[in-house]
Amino acid sequence: MSDKQIQAQSLMNKEQLQSPSRRAFFRRFAGPAEVELPVSEFPRPPWAMGNNEFLALCNRCNRCIDVCPRRVLRQSDESSSFLQGLPTLSLEYGSCDFCGLCVEACPTGALSRESGEKRQALALVSDHCQLTYNQSCDFCIDACEEGAIKLSASNRIEIDPNGCTGCGECSLDCYNKAISLVKRQV
Ligand code: SF4
Ligand code: SF4
Ligand code: SF4
Structure with missing residues (x-):
């Protein structure tokens, strides 16, 4: 079209x-x-x-x-x-x-508390994470007030998509820029 x-x-x-x-x-x-x-x-x-x-x-x-x-x-x-x-x-x-x-x-209703979706972004971690190289780091875990970031059994960063609000705080605190905020499928 x-x-x-x-x-x-x-x-x-x-x-x-x-x-x-x-x-x-x-x-x-x-x-x-x-x-x-x-x-x-x-x-x-x-x-x-x-x-x-x-x-x-x-x-x-x-x-x-x-x-x-x-x-x-x-x-x-x-x-x-x-x-x-x-x-x-x-x-x-x-x-x-x-x-x-x-x-x-917003004057038109394109943004709406009643009918819109609050969470529009989602945090994703890449291989640039320090833990990929077996270096210790927990900056993103500390940054996440939602408790959406945890260490996996294999000592890797895990982000719970249901807990993540897409606020972006973890990405800001990652000095390796290993976390990016992407569009959430809503
Ligand atoms: S979402 Fe669109 S209509 Fe609403 S305030 Fe932003 S630019 Fe204006
Ligand atoms: S974007 Fe916000 S809620 Fe999501 S994992 Fe990062 S700090 Fe937590
Ligand atoms: S900080 Fe977030 S909720 Fe507040 S005006 Fe900016 S985009 Fe909207």
Whole structure:
């Protein structure tokens, strides 16, 4: 499907989503025939709606980006004109404390405490971890307030995807840059 066709579909979706009753109607009848829109490779801001609804609702106003006190939201620079400019969660140099200012600033419902998904990112550990080389280190374990990181029986870092909120603190504290935050499949 071309970008033009996708944009036309999105506009239709957006119209349907503009009033609560139409939104409910859209949700109820959006079944298998629903058009699959492009999916970003980056995590969305916390509490983002599902992909199709987010694309239909977000108007690229940047309010979420502007209000984030930790500066961890930015505009996507993906090549697809359809995805470009949409807000993404970028945790390379900062972490999110789920203060909720972004969701409160969103005027369209693209971010929603009621219907969105709070956890948009997931921590993954790579072979750059010190423990891979049998060196001792527990910085990430100490950094994780959720207790989602543990040592395995074979003395390797294990991250529990159910416990991880995607806050990014472990990655910031890893001096080997062995932990990255990736898009969670939501
Ligand atoms: S919850 Fe707070 S820190 Fe996290 S992205 Fe939103 S505004 Fe930024
Ligand atoms: S505040 Fe809402 S509508 Fe505006 S850019 Fe952020 S997610 Fe999109
Ligand atoms: S991203 Fe946050 S919750 Fe997830 S493992 Fe790292 S510190 Fe723990």
